[in-house]
Amino acid sequence: QLRLQESGPGLVKPSETLSLTCTVSGDSSVITGYYWGWIRQPPGKGLEWIGNIFYSGTTYYNPSLESRVTISVDTSKNQFSLKLNSVTAADTAVYYCARRYSTTWRFSTHWYFDLWGRGTLVAVSS
Amino acid sequence: DIQMTQSPSSMSAFVGDRVTISCRASQGISNYLAWFQQKPGEAPKSLIYGASSLQSGVPSRFSGTGSGSDFTLTISSLQPEDIATYYCQQYSTYPLTFGGGTKVEIK
Numbered sequence: 056q057l058r059l060q061e062s063g064p065g066l067v068k069p070s071e072t073l074s075l076t077c078t079v080s081g082d083s084s085v086i087t088g089y090y091w092g093w094i095r096q097p098p099g100k101g102l103e104w105i106g107n108i109f110y111s112g113t114t115y116y117n118p119s120l121e122s123r124v125t126i127s128v129d130t131s132k133n134q135f136s137l138k139l140n141s142v143t144a145a146d147t148a149v150y151y152c153a154r155r156y157s158t159t160w161r162f163s164t165h166w167y168f169d170l171w172g173r174g175t176l177v178a179v180s181s
Numbered sequence: 182d183i184q185m186t187q188s189p190s191s192m193s194a195f196v197g198d199r200v201t202i203s204c205r206a207s208q209g210i211s212n213y214l215a216w217f218q219q220k221p222g223e224a225p226k227s228l229i230y231g232a233s234s235l236q237s238g239v240p241s242r243f244s245g246t247g248s249g250s251d252f253t254l255t256i257s258s259l260q261p262e263d264i265a266t267y268y269c270q271q272y273s274t275y276p277l278t279f280g281g282g283t284k285v286e287i288k
Binding site: 092158168170171172174 | 182211212213215217223224225226227230231234236268270272275276277278279280281282
């Protein structure tokens with residue numbers, strides 16, 4: 056069964072860079088053929104999409120974060136990563152990685168988040 | 182950006198009640214809509230995609246309807262394990278956006 060696991064520091068200082076990795080396990084070449092995304096959730100608040108990367112490396116970012124975000128993929132390690140620079144307290148959140156699965160439904164292709172990691176809390180504080 | 186507005190933001194109902202949650206998009210998104218269930222301390226779980234297609238393994242008491250800009254998630258008979266916050270999300274256009282969530286509690 057496919058599993059996603061976020062890893063990285065739980066505490067980052069203001070103005071520094073937040074770096075997280077999502078490791079996908081459960082099958083060989085599991086990264087291939089899908090979009091992979093990062094979503095975050097500040098404590099007690101709703102979900103915010105950060106960005107996606109296709110296994111080939113094509114990226115899409117939330118314009119509200121685009122100037123500070125980089126998402127990359129390493130297919131040889133079945134991993135994809137998030138870097139968010141110049142963080143502030145407003146970036147404190149649970150960060151989730153997720154897979155965007157593709158299926159055909161009513162003659163259209165649907166790319167939706169079907170599998171999520173358990174999430175990791177990252178606090179920004181000095 | 183497409184804004185997703187959910188209503189109500191919270192609600193309570195009796196076990197066995199029919200529960201409906203609304204989600205409205207600020208512009209038409211066809212049926213590119215997903216619903217998620219998030220229990221406290223857990224990651225979101227996929228319930229529905231394509232506005233009405235049930236994800237594998239999700240109980241049949243959950244259903245979704247709608248197209249264009251108005252959507253509904255229905256729980257036909259509320260169970261204690263359904264206590265959670267429910268989110269809609271559009272994937273028609275980047276940036277992907279979520280609704281603000283609907284917290285469902287038991288009376």
